[in-house]
Amino acid sequence: MPWRLSAPRVLLRRLREAMANSPGGKVSLDAIVELVAANLVAEVCSIYISRSDGALELYATQGLKQEAVHNTRLKPDEGLVGLIASSARPVNLPDAQSHPAFSLRPETGEESYSSFLGVPVLRGGRTQGVLTIQNVHPRKYTDEEVEALQTIAMVLAEIIGSGAIEGVSPTEADPRRTQTQSAEGVVLSEGIALGHIVFHEPQVMVTRLISDDPASELSRLEMAVEQLRKSVDEMLERRDVPLTGEHREILEVYRVFAHDEGWLRRLREAVNAGLTAEAAVKRVQNVQRDQMLRHRDSFWRERLHDMDDIANRLLRLLAGRNETAASEELPKDTILVARTMGASELLDYNREKLRGLVLEEGGLTSHVAIVARALDIAAVGETENVLTMTAPGDAAILDAEQGVLHVRPSGDLVKSYTDKVRFRARRQAQYARLRDREPRTLDGQRIYLRMNAGLPIDVPHLVDSGADGIGLYRTELQFMISSNLPRLHQQIRTYQEIMDTADDKPVVFRTLDIGGDKVLPYIRHTHEPNPALGWRAIRIALDRPALLRTQMRALLRACAGRDLRMMIPFVTDVAELREARGYLNKELAHAKRHGYELPREVHMGAMIEVPSLLWQLDEILPEADFISVGSNDLFQFLFAADRGNANVAARFDPLSLPGLRVLRQIAESAERHKVPLTLCGEIAGRPIEAMALIGLGYRSISMSAASIGPVKAMVLELDAQKLESYVLEWLETGNQSIRARLRDFAEANNIPLG
Incomplete structure (x- = not known):
């Protein structure tokens, strides 16, 4: 007898009534199979539930032998039930026993049934079990009957997931809830976080499944x-x-x-x-x-x-919920999980409760990654299927040093990471005690440790870290997280806030370094096959001088009565610096004409990050008030290795001979022309590489705020002259990386390397 149009509605109503009349809101699987069989006019209805080992266990049946319940277990790919579970697709057969996947289990007594319909019980993209009906006479079930059984299976999945099934815990139907799982991704911001999962866009838990009207x-x-x-x-x-x-x-x-x-x-x-x-x-x-x-x-x-x-x-x-989790009360140890999110959305969250961030998308250069680093939040991106494998409230460990998220971690794993976090905390406390100590070597040489920043929220780290100033303020980040082009008054206000917070410590503002991987959403860009070598930074600024002149005007106004240090990025030819200087002079004349208070002093510098400048140092140094080596770009161009490409980024060592000889050449030229020199780049923030820089003659380096403590601890135990002799001798005679030799030097001289 074919299924009737009213059957699913009647069945759902009766199922709701059964739940309402059951003690504690529980309903038995026996009641469900009885209701389904009666309403779909089936002689058999059975429910199989997936177990933690992948087996499918018969949990309830109407029509098969009752002694088979809990005794019939099928492998994940065994029989028609296994086929449905593994493929997550319905199977509809008029003659089930002729199908090659059919597996007869004599204890069930199903040999007399011909027609078979089975559908997966799916929840959150996972198969929790299989719901089947059978009849003696051969027939193919109609599309309406398949749809009806799928509807019941969906309701069944939600009832099981809510814990409302008598004798079945949610973890039995979804063993992932108790299993430790791990997902790998790309480190966006280093750190370790222990906490609980919160979805950025909270999932709506559907508790009312069956309608009255x-x-x-x-x-x-x-x-x-x-x-x-x-x-x-x-x-x-x-x-x-x-x-x-x-x-x-x-x-x-x-x-x-x-x-x-x-x-x-x-x-x-x-x-x-x-x-x-x-x-x-x-x-x-x-x-x-x-x-x-x-x-x-x-x-x-x-x-x-x-x-x-x-x-x-x-x-x-x-x-009736349109807000993100930022508007809700968060647990004190929140690990935020999202497919993707905007930088401004991350800033909406309570920093005191946010421990980590995990994104399915979002790479190292994404705007939200930049903000995560500014907030010093452990963050990992490009973590495939993390929303599927996690659930709100899950305990989790985010290892943003190795790029791994552990969900529902074991006790041993929690203990291991707890010990690691305590060790990091003790080490950070040691660095904090060094905050107010001047970074001077054992032989009395002053090393200036400055920090990199890019947002106003970064600047308070000046005090926390004990940095000597900001050696690189990336002004483009304000433009990147904004939905439209910041106006003159907005830029003035931002730069004033930075100068006020920095107080009397120097700040070096890098003019807009956009283009390449830093695309502004409100400025049209054409596709470039090699954007890192394309229309970016000073090239855009000189082609669109209104952008550069507006920024210069804002910086001059914001630094009134104070020193302004402005740095031009991606200079490839001395003529570019001269042209930028010409625009600065025009803006100075404009400020004088309109009676604006001028900065006490104005210094314009250039970044050395393009190899072509290595053969123009004697021309560009007299034109610059200071220079700063951008080691990240300089090294990627020098070694032809994209630092964002994991396949090649590790193929060179920054402490190998070519890189160090280039850095020494720049230091010697700056000393000869008596031009102040700083290096800002990733190598400045690692103690062993910072030690190499000091050995090459660098006395000012700029790094992340978190790196100041470890590098300062190294500097305080260092004899700079002894190190310099050691490094320069190696430059003459060595032929490979000096890394191992520097470790030996540090060990022999009791120099901590973090």
């Missing part, structure tokens, strides 16, 4: 879909959304999903079958996830994230 639920659904469409359209029409680029592409995909009539039709059908609007969204989402995961085409698998995002947006609208 389908017409009312349909009305709620239609209103929420209309709100969703309107919100996506409004986002696309906002002036701060660029006309091209990844952000707009994602929103365009959202609009396609939101206006997909096929999606809306499936949602309506699920509501008409007796589900609430929220349960209907979850039901359709599960089916779409299954379909997309089966696609071999990577395009469709990548759209899975977009589909999940739009479904979750609709769920939040139905629940």
Whole structure:
């Protein structure tokens, strides 16, 4: 007898009544299989649940032998039930026993049944079990019957997940909740965090699955879909959304999903079958996830994230929740998990409670990664499927030194990391005690340890770290996290705030270093095959002088009565520095003409980060008030190794002979011309490499605030002259990296290397 149109609604109503009448809100699997069999006119209905070892155990049946319950266990790929679980797809057969995957279990007594329909019990993209029906007479079940059984399976998954099934704990149906799992990613900001998972966009837990009034639920659904469409359209029409680029592409995909009539039709059908609007969204989402995961085409698998995002947006609208987790009360040890997020969104969170950040997307150069480093938050990006493998409230350890997230860690793992965190804390306390000590070597040489910064929230670290000033302030970060071009008054206010916070300590402002991997969303950029060597930094500034002159004007106004130090990035020819100086002179004349107070002194410097300047040092040094070596770019160009490419970034050692000879050449030229010299780059922040720089003659280096303590501890135990003789002798006679020899030197002279 074929399934009737009213069957799912009747079945869902009876299931709700059974739950309402059960003690403690519990319902038995026996009651469910009995209800399903009766309402779908099936002679057999069975439920198999996945166990922690992957086996599928028969938990309840109506029609098969009761002694088979808990005694029949199938391997993950055994029989038709195993096929359904492994493929996460329904199986519909008029003659099940003729199928090659059929596996007869005599203890069940199923040899007399021909037709078979089984569907996976899916929750959160995971198969929790399998729901089947069988009949004696051969027949293929209709599409409506398949749809009905899938609807029941979806409700069953949510009931199991809520712990409302008698005799089945949520962890039995989803053993991941008790298993330790790990995910690897790319380190965005170093650190270690122990805490609990919080989703940036909180998931809506669907607790009411079965509707009392389908017409009312349909009305709620239609209103929420209309709100969703309107919100996506409004986002696309906002002036701060660029006309091209990844952000707009994602929103365009959202609009396609939101206006997909096929999606809306499936949602309506699920509501008409007796589900609430929220349960209907979850039901359709599960089916779409299954379909997309089966696609071999990577395009469709990548759209899975977009589909999940739009479904979750609709769920939040139905629940009346549009905020991110930043507006909620957070646990004191929050590890924030998101697919992606904007830099400004991260700044909305309570820094006191935020311990770590994990992103499915977001690379080392993303804006949010830059803010995470500024906030000194452990962060890892490009962590595939982290939203699927975690759940809100899960205990977790984020190792942002190795780039690993451990979810539901074992006791031994927690103890190991707790000891590691305590050791780091003791070491940081030791560095804190050095904060007010002047970094002077044992032979009396003053080493200036400055810090790199890029946002106003970085600047208070000047006091915390004991840095001698800011050796590199990356002004472009203010532009990168802004949704539109910062106006003159906004730039003035930002630079004044930085100068006020720094007090009497020097600040070196680098003019806009945009282009390459630093694309501003509100400035149109053409695609370049090699952006690192393309239209960027001073090249953009000289081609679009209004940008540069506005920034110079803001810096002159902000530094009134104080010293202004301005540095030009990516200079490749002395003529570029001269042209920039010409614009600065015009802005000085403009300020005088309008009666603005001028800075006490104005210093313009150049960054040495392009190898062509190595053969122009005698020309450019007389033109510069100071120079700063940008070792990151200089070394990647020198060794032809993209520092963002893991396949080649480790193929050279910055302490090898070519790099050190170049750095020594620059130091000798600066000394000869009596031009102040600083180095700002990653090598300055590692004690052994900072030691090499001091041996090469560098007396001013700039690094992250967190590196000041370890480097200062090294400096205080160092004899600079002895080291310099050691390093320069090696430059003449060595032929490989000096790293091992420096370690020997440090060990022989009791110099701490962190």
